[in-house]
Each structure stands twice: as structure tokens, then as C-alpha cells.
Amino acid sequence: MFSIVLLTLLDIASLPFTHSVDFLEPTQPPSIQEHLVDIVLDCYLVEEGGGRMGMFAASFTREKATFVLRKIPVPEDEALDSFTEFQPPAFDEEALIFEVTASSVQIPGADALLHADCNEQEVTCEVSQFYPRGENSEHEAWFIGSLQVSGGGISLTLVMKTQPMVETKDVSMKKQKKLGLPLSESGTILMSVQYNVFTQAPVVSTTIGGSVFLDCGFRAAQDNQDIFVEWRLQYKGHGRQIFTLESGPNVTGIGQAYHNNSHMDEDLVRTHQNVSLSLSNFKVADEGAYICLVTYGQFQAQQVINVQVLVPPRVQLIPKVLQFQNGATEKVVCDMSSYYPLDVQVEWTRLSPSSPTPEEPTPISQFYFSSHKQHSDGTYSLSAFILINQDTAEVGTTYTCSVSHVALEVPTVISVTLVSADESRILLIFGVMVATFIFLFAVYQLLLKWNTSKANENIQIKGTMKSIKIN
Amino acid sequence: MPIFLVLGILNFSISVFAATHSLKYFYTGTSGANGFPEFITVGMIDEEQFTYYDNFIKRETPRQSWVMDAVDPDYWDRNTQICVGAEQQFKVNVDTLNKRFNQTGGIHTLQNMYGCELDDDGTTRGFDQYGYDGDDYLSFDKQTLTWIAASQRALTSKGIRDAEMANNQYLKGYYEGTCIEWLKKYVEYGSNILKRKVQPEGFLTHKITQFGTEVTCHVTGFFPRAIEVVWHNGGPRDLDIESGEVLPNEDGTFQVKKTLKLTKKPKDIKKDDYTCRVAHSSLPDDKIFRYDPAMRNPNEPNGNGSFPIWIIVVVVGILLAAALGVGLFIWKKKSSSGDKNPKYIQTSTGENSSTGSSNEA
Numbered sequence: 001m002f003s004i005v006l007l008t009l010l011d012i013a014s015l016p017f018t019h020s021v022d023f024l025e026p027t028q029p030p031s032i033q034e035h036l037v038d039i040v041l042d043c044y045l046v047e048e049g050g051g052r053m054g055m056f057a058a059s060f061t062r063e064k065a066t067f068v069l070r071k072i073p074v075p076e077d078e079a080l081d082s083f084t085e086f087q088p089p090a091f092d093e094e095a096l097i098f099e100v101t102a103s104s105v106q107i108p109g110a111d112a113l114l115h116a117d118c119n120e121q122e123v124t125c126e127v128s129q130f131y132p133r134g135e136n137s138e139h140e141a142w143f144i145g146s147l148q149v150s151g152g153g154i155s156l157t158l159v160m161k162t163q164p165m166v167e168t169k170d171v172s173m174k175k176q177k178k179l180g181l182p183l184s185e186s187g188t189i190l191m192s193v194q195y196n197v198f199t200q201a202p203v204v205s206t207t208i209g210g211s212v213f214l215d216c217g218f219r220a221a222q223d224n225q226d227i228f229v230e231w232r233l234q235y236k237g238h239g240r241q242i243f244t245l246e247s248g249p250n251v252t253g254i255g256q257a258y259h260n261n262s263h264m265d266e267d268l269v270r271t272h273q274n275v276s277l278s279l280s281n282f283k284v285a286d287e288g289a290y291i292c293l294v295t296y297g298q299f300q301a302q303q304v305i306n307v308q309v310l311v312p313p314r315v316q317l318i319p320k321v322l323q324f325q326n327g328a329t330e331k332v333v334c335d336m337s338s339y340y341p342l343d344v345q346v347e348w349t350r351l352s353p354s355s356p357t358p359e360e361p362t363p364i365s366q367f368y369f370s371s372h373k374q375h376s377d378g379t380y381s382l383s384a385f386i387l388i389n390q391d392t393a394e395v396g397t398t399y400t401c402s403v404s405h406v407a408l409e410v411p412t413v414i415s416v417t418l419v420s421a422d423e424s425r426i427l428l429i430f431g432v433m434v435a436t437f438i439f440l441f442a443v444y445q446l447l448l449k450w451n452t453s454k455a456n457e458n459i460q461i462k463g464t465m466k467s468i469k470i471n
Numbered sequence: 472m473p474i475f476l477v478l479g480i481l482n483f484s485i486s487v488f489a490a491t492h493s494l495k496y497f498y499t500g501t502s503g504a505n506g507f508p509e510f511i512t513v514g515m516i517d518e519e520q521f522t523y524y525d526n527f528i529k530r531e532t533p534r535q536s537w538v539m540d541a542v543d544p545d546y547w548d549r550n551t552q553i554c555v556g557a558e559q560q561f562k563v564n565v566d567t568l569n570k571r572f573n574q575t576g577g578i579h580t581l582q583n584m585y586g587c588e589l590d591d592d593g594t595t596r597g598f599d600q601y602g603y604d605g606d607d608y609l610s611f612d613k614q615t616l617t618w619i620a621a622s623q624r625a626l627t628s629k630g631i632r633d634a635e636m637a638n639n640q641y642l643k644g645y646y647e648g649t650c651i652e653w654l655k656k657y658v659e660y661g662s663n664i665l666k667r668k669v670q671p672e673g674f675l676t677h678k679i680t681q682f683g684t685e686v687t688c689h690v691t692g693f694f695p696r697a698i699e700v701v702w703h704n705g706g707p708r709d710l711d712i713e714s715g716e717v718l719p720n721e722d723g724t725f726q727v728k729k730t731l732k733l734t735k736k737p738k739d740i741k742k743d744d745y746t747c748r749v750a751h752s753s754l755p756d757d758k759i760f761r762y763d764p765a766m767r768n769p770n771e772p773n774g775n776g777s778f779p780i781w782i783i784v785v786v787v788g789i790l791l792a793a794a795l796g797v798g799l800f801i802w803k804k805k806s807s808s809g810d811k812n813p814k815y816i817q818t819s820t821g822e823n824s825s826t827g828s829s830n831e832a
Contacts, residue, residue, distance in 0.1 A: 048567065048631055126627070128626070130634070133634075133636075146626055157623070157626070202623075232619060234607045234610060234619065237607065239607075239619065288607075291619060291620070291621065293619075302620065303623070304621065304623055318681050373713045374714055374716075375713055375714070376712045381713075429788070432785055433791070436789055440792045441796075444796050444800060448800075
């Protein structure tokens with residue numbers, strides 16, 4: 001019985017980890033019950049200019065700006081009292097205020113921008129000017145706006161153009177100092193959204209063999225244009241097409257999948273302007289930045305969806321029973337196997353029974369790593385080990401290995417306690433002896449019983465014989 | 472699963488041996504790394520380095536002897552000038568991107584990888600891409616003459632580069648023409664080195680672990696780099712294999728290790744159950760290495776130290792107890808068969824003989 005007790009291990013299994021794969025519903029069309037609000041965001045005007053060929057830019061500027069999305073419909077039930085209509089500040093030619101209307105282009109999920117503050121999220125807003133091919137009007141300027149809610153919230157790419165300004169001889173017409181663009185009476189640069197490519201989930205994760213849903217949609221001011229959708233994967237210097245689809249008034253859209261397990265619901269492209277892509281049987285090699293590039297008529301814009309593979313490490317301590325066996329030092333190995341991605345943090349601690357602070361284990365700074373091993377599925381294994389010395393190690397000390405990994409919600413903690421070798425050997429011998437005695441005693445009992453019944457038989461036979469035998 | 476695995480292997484074998492030549496340049500601009508060159512270029516032919524430049528030596532230099540024959544005398548001056556120009560560009564570019572990403576210190580890198588590939592059937596490809604701090608930033612699509620932004624932050628840079636139509640046209644021309652011409656020239660001059668075939672050597676080692684047996688197929692000394700090393704057990708089951716990277720040897724050849732992890736001890740494995748197959752362009756037929764679990768291996772550990780103690784304890788315990796038990800039994804038997812014990816007669820009348828014996832004990 002003792003031997004069984006000794007083999008009971010201090011084995012804390014690694015905590016099960018559930019992967020969350022967000023399957024998002026296609027954006028709903030706006031409900032009837034809605035309200036119009038102004039969304040005011042702190043923004044930057046980003047300029048890379050004056051570069052020669054092959055340069056990103058010889059000069060770079062980033063200037064503070066205000067980005068106002070005017071009259072955006074949000075659901076009625078939102079607490080609207082707290083949102084007021086945008087009040088422009090005092091007229092200032094140097095102020096950069098983009099007053100943007102989206103009357104003809106829906107901005108799905110715009111209310112997420114409104115509530116970002118309350119949800120302790122930040123909105124990154126950048127606006128930069130661009131020069132579309134074939135568009136050389138002097139009367140209008142084009143801008144691209146990139147809005148992202150932190151923490152994996154909605155991401156929007158807005159293609160905007162300034163309100164066409166009628167050329168007037170009116171010299172009193174004010175222009176914005178930096179951009180040289182006409183200002184409205186209230187001192188803003190008036191723009192309208194022409195095109196919008198968005199995703200509700202710019203960061204998603206999955207496990208090996210799992211599925212992902214890459215959300216991407218678009219809205220445009222114009223109707224009935226040709227659509228060209230291209231999904232690309234770009235990662236660590238390698239880029240490839242994943243899926244393309246051409247669809248339009250004169251083109252029957254047939255998706256071309258370059259990745260075996262990619263799927264797009266092609267009916268939704270035209271009816272719901274939804275170009276989301278599903279990927280199944282995901283592999284480590286499929287990881288990376290998925291670029292959703294949507295060309296609609298003359299417009300082109302994109303979103304990037306980063307897909308990560310997350311596989312938590314399986315953690316175990318070796319040996320299961322820690323005692324000094326073959327010498328003065330013993331090796332305790334914390335084995336972390338089959339995890340992804342590569343980075344993993346290990347901490348070792350020690351808690352001896354004589355410790356004055358039993359609730360605070362002592363960190364072990366000196367420990368060693370094996371080299372990384374990579375498996376055929378792309379996952380990694382690593383082990384970290386400590387060496388304990390018979391002269392300094394105290395029996396009853398608990399050694400704990402704590403493993404943190406991006407795929408683990410909480411670190412996996414696993415411990416082993418040092419038992420005395422003599423103690424364990426005596427217990428072992430004693431246990432084996434007791435077990436053997438119990439066994440042999442049972443055998444002896446059986447033998448005895450067999451012998452007794454045999455003896456009884458003998459007597460019976462003898463008795464029978466007695467009557468035959470002449471005694 | 473089994474079908475995928477088989478298809479995967481087939482696919483792999485095809486891609487490994489389809490002859491493709493490539494010319495690639497890697498530019499690396501660094502800021503904040505003291506003592507490390509701020510700008511480096513490395514030229515590669517068929518994954519072999521052939522040129523090098525950095526801002527310390529300020530000179531494009533050959534890294535393969537055959538390059539000297541392939542190029543004209545002005546080649547090194549010309550290319551040095553190109554590198555000096557690129558060095559200035561990268562200095563500005565790294566600075567721009569530092570600002571773009573709101574960075575005020577630390578080490579940052581901008582990488583540009585460009586080049587072209589030529590298949591045996593004449594198919595060509597070209598690529599030109601940038602990465603910042605290890606993440607993809609922009610890559611050139613020569614079909615559409617546009618730049619692909621791998622992050623939303625790269626959109627501004629994309630906008631500017633997309634508008635540089637003359638430059639984009641030049642790049643397309645370079646990748647489809649100039650680059651391929653140079654690639655052909657280099658391959659021709661370097662063919663003795665680049666097209667040489669060196670056969671691999673291979674050997675198996677094994678070790679016993681806590682979980683079972685690890686058998687390593689170590690293949691070394693081969694050229695070119697492309698190789699296929701696969702473990703088989705005759706079945707379609709996916710074998711748990713740890714795959715090492717293909718690593719360079721000092722003499723320009725390569726080595727690779729593939730370790731098979733078995734949950735069985737060697738004694739439970741049959742000879743020739745597992746084979747390591749090596750396919751390489753230098754070999755007329757695949758080389759097969761068969762695993763013999765009885766093979767000697769100098770690295771083999773002594774196994775688990777507590778195991779013999781267990782055996783000794785158990786054996787001694789059994790022997791002791793058995794001797795005692797047998798002794799008792801014999802003594803009992805002797806005493807019962809010696810003189811007729813009246814108890815036996817008594818119990819013989821009763822049904823429960825066990826009560827009698829337990830009383831006696």
C-alpha cells in the first residue's frame with residue numbers, strides 16, 4: 001500500500017485553455033430606430049513629402065487635427081443626452097478641422113468610435129492627402145483617413161474628397177494655412193466620405209487545425225460599379241494571393257481560391273458588400289497579415305487583419321518524485337512542449353520548510369535552458385532546468401516552475417517536493433515488504449486451507465479405508 | 472490526415488528539386504546600435520552570398536571567387552556608388568520611420584529585400600519589399616504597379632509610392648529585364664560552384680528519454696541546400712518528428728537533423744520498423760537508413776537510476792518472505808503430519824475447516 005502512496009505524484013495539470021475565435025455577423029443595415037450624432041475625434045494629419053524616388057520621404061510631419069464625423073446614425077437606445085452637436089471653435093486659419101459628412105456612405109459600427117472613451121479604448125486617427133490616378137481636378141483634394149479602435153476594435157479606411165469649391169473671385173475667401181484648401185464659414189475643411197473599407201476584427205487568433213473568420217466589408221457612394229476583391233497574405237517577407245473575386249454589372253463573379261481552405265460567401269459580396277473570408281484547417285504557415293484589398297469602380301482601399309496562431313505549452317516536471325539518487329546533484333526539468341508562438345517565460349522558485357516567509361517562495365535565478373526544438377507542425381518545445389545540490393538542498397523543499405505564454409490566460413504552475421532518499425528507500429522497502437507479506441500470508445492461508453481440506457479428505461479416505469482395511 | 476501528409480510529402484519533393492535560380496539583395500539600415508554598421512548590403516545567388524558592403528568598409532566586395540570573372544573592371548566602383556547612394560537613402564528612411572512610429576530611441580531596423588527568380592522553364596518572378604522592425608511594411612506588386620501595405624500605418628507611404636509611376640515602371644523593367652540578365656550571367660560564371668553536387672553522409676543515433684526513445688537521422692556534407700529527409704514506419708500514421716533547420720557547414724556544404732520521437736523503449740521496437748529516407752539531387756537513388764534498436768550508441772545514458780533498486784528490493788522482499796512462508800508451511804506440515812493431532816479429527820466432522828486453521832494460527 002505504501003508503494004502506491006509514494007507513486008502518487010504532485011502533478012498539477014496545465015490549465016485547459018479555450019481559444020476564442022470570433023465569428024462576427026455581417027454588419028446589419030441601419031435600423032429605423034436611430035439617431036444622428038456628431039463624432040469628434042483627436043486626429044493627426046500625417047505627411048510624407050518631398051521624397052525622391054525610392055525614399056519613403058525626405059520630410060515627415062505629423063500635425064494635430066480634429067476629425068468630425070457629422071450626423072452619424074446610431075441606435076436610438078444609446079444614451080444620447082451626453083452627446084452634443086459639434087460646436088466649431090473660434091475661426092482660426094491655422095487650425096486643422098476636418099468636417100466630414102458620410103451621408104451617402106454608411107459607416108457601420110461608427111458607434112464604437114463614440115463609445116471608445118467609455119470602454120477605455122483609444123481611437124487612432126490619421127489623415128493623409130493622396131493623389132488618385134486619373135483624378136487631376138484642381139477643385140478638389142483627396143484624403144485617406146485611417147481610424148482604429150484600440151484593443152482589436154473596429155478599423156476603418158475612409159476615402160474622402162473635399163467639397164468642390166466654386167472658383168470665385170472673392171479674395172476674402174479664407175484658406176487653411178498649411179494645406180491651402182478653402183475653409184468653410186466655421187473654419188473647417190469640408191469633406192465627404194466616398195468610400196469605406198472596414199473590419200470589425202483586425203486581430204484574430206486560432207489554433208492549429210482551427211478556423212478563422214476574416215471580417216471585411218465596404219461601402220461606397222456610387223452604385224453599380226465593378227468590384228475586385230483581393231485577399232493577400234503577407235508575413236515575414238513572403239507575400240501571396242489567397243483569394244480573388246471579380247464581380248460587377250457585366251462580370252459574373254467567380255471566386256478564385258489560391259489557398260485550399262479559403263471560402264468566401266460570394267452572394268454576400270454584391271448584396272451586402274461583404275467580402276469576408278473564412279479559413280479552415282489553419283496551419284502555422286498560414287499565420288500573418290491578411291490584406292483585404294477592395295477595388296470598387298475608381299476607388300481602392302484596404303484593411304489588414306492580423307491572424308495569430310496560439311497553442312499553449314504542455315508543461316510537466318521531471319522527475320515526478322524528487323530525491324537524490326545518483327550523486328550529489330539532481331536535475332529538475334520543466335518541460336514545455338508543443339507551443340506556439342516561440343516566446344515563453346519561465347520562472348523557478350523554491351520554498352523550504354524552514355523558510356521564515358512560507359507564503360513567499362524564493363526566486364531561483366540560476367537555471368538553464370535546452371535549445372528550442374521545432375516540430376513538423378511548426379510548434380516548439382523547450383525545457384528549463386535547475387540543478388540542486390545535496391549539501392544545500394533541504395528535504396521538504398518545494399521547487400516550482402511557472403510558465404507564461406501568450407496562449408495561456410494565467411501562467412501554468414507546477415511543483416515538486418524534495419523527499420529524502422533514505423526515507424523514501426526505507427519506506428519503499430518497508431512498503432514492498434508489507435505488501436509481500438500480505439500477499440504471502442494470503443498464499444499461506446490458501447495453502448493451509450488446501451492442506452487442511454486435503455488432510456480432512458485423507459482422514460475421510462482413511463476412515464473409509466479403515467472399514468476396508470483390516471486394522 | 473494521412474492523405475494530407477502524403478500529399479504534403481509529394482508536394483515537397485516536387486518543390487525541392489524544381490531548379491530555380493535566384494538573385495537577391497538584402498539591404499539593412501539600423502539606428503541606435505552602437506558599433507554595428509548602420510547600413511549593410513548582402514548579395515545572394517542561389518541562396519549563396521556573393522557580395523558584401525557596409526558603411527564602415529564603404530566598398531562593395533566579392534564573397535565568391537568566380538564573381539571576379541563574371542564582371543567588368545568597373546563593376547565594383549559602380550556598385551559601390553549604388554550602395555553609397557542607398558546608404559544615404561536608408562539613413563533618411565530610418566529616420567522618417569522612427570518619427571512615423573513615434574519612436575525616440577532604441578534600436579530600429581529597416582530592411583529591403585529585392586531580387587528575381589528564374590525557373591528552368593523560363594518563368595520569372597520579381598519582388599521588392601520593405602520591413603520595419605521585423606514586420607512587413609510595403610511590398611511591390613509589379614502586375615498592378617502598386618505597393619501593398621502590410622499594416623494600416625504603411626498606407627501613407629503606399630499612397631506616395633503608388634503615385635510615383637515612373638519609379639514603379641522602372642522597377643518593373645528592372646525585375647523583368649536587368650535583374651534576370653545579371654542572374655543568368657552570374658549562374659553561368661558560377662556554375663562550377665553553384666551547380667556542384669556533393670553527396671550527403673548520414674548516420675543514426677538514438678537515446679532513451681523519460682518518454683521513450685528519440686532516434687536522430689543526421690545527414691551532413693551535402694550541396695546544394697535542398698534536401699528531403701523523411702522518417703517512415705511503413706504506415707500512413709503521422710510520425711512525431713522534430714525537424715532541425717538546414718545548417719551550413721564550414722566547407723560550404725549543409726547538414727540537417729530529423730529526430731523521431733517514439734513513446735516506446737528500444738526493446739519494444741522491432742528492427743527495421745523505422746527507416747530514414749534521404750533524397751538529394753546528388754543521389755541517383757534515395758539513401759535509406761534502417762533503425763536497429765539494438766545498435767550501440769556512445770551517448771546512451773544509463774537509464775533511470777531508481778530502476779535497479781526497485782528490482783533488488785522486490786526480489787529480496789519476495790525471497791525473504793517466500794523463505795519465511797515456506798519455512799512456516801514446512802514446519803506446520805511437519806507438525807501436522809508428525810503425530811496425529813486430535814484437532815484434525817475434530818474439525819473433520821465440521822464443515823468449516825477454515826475456522827479450525829485460523830484458530831490454530
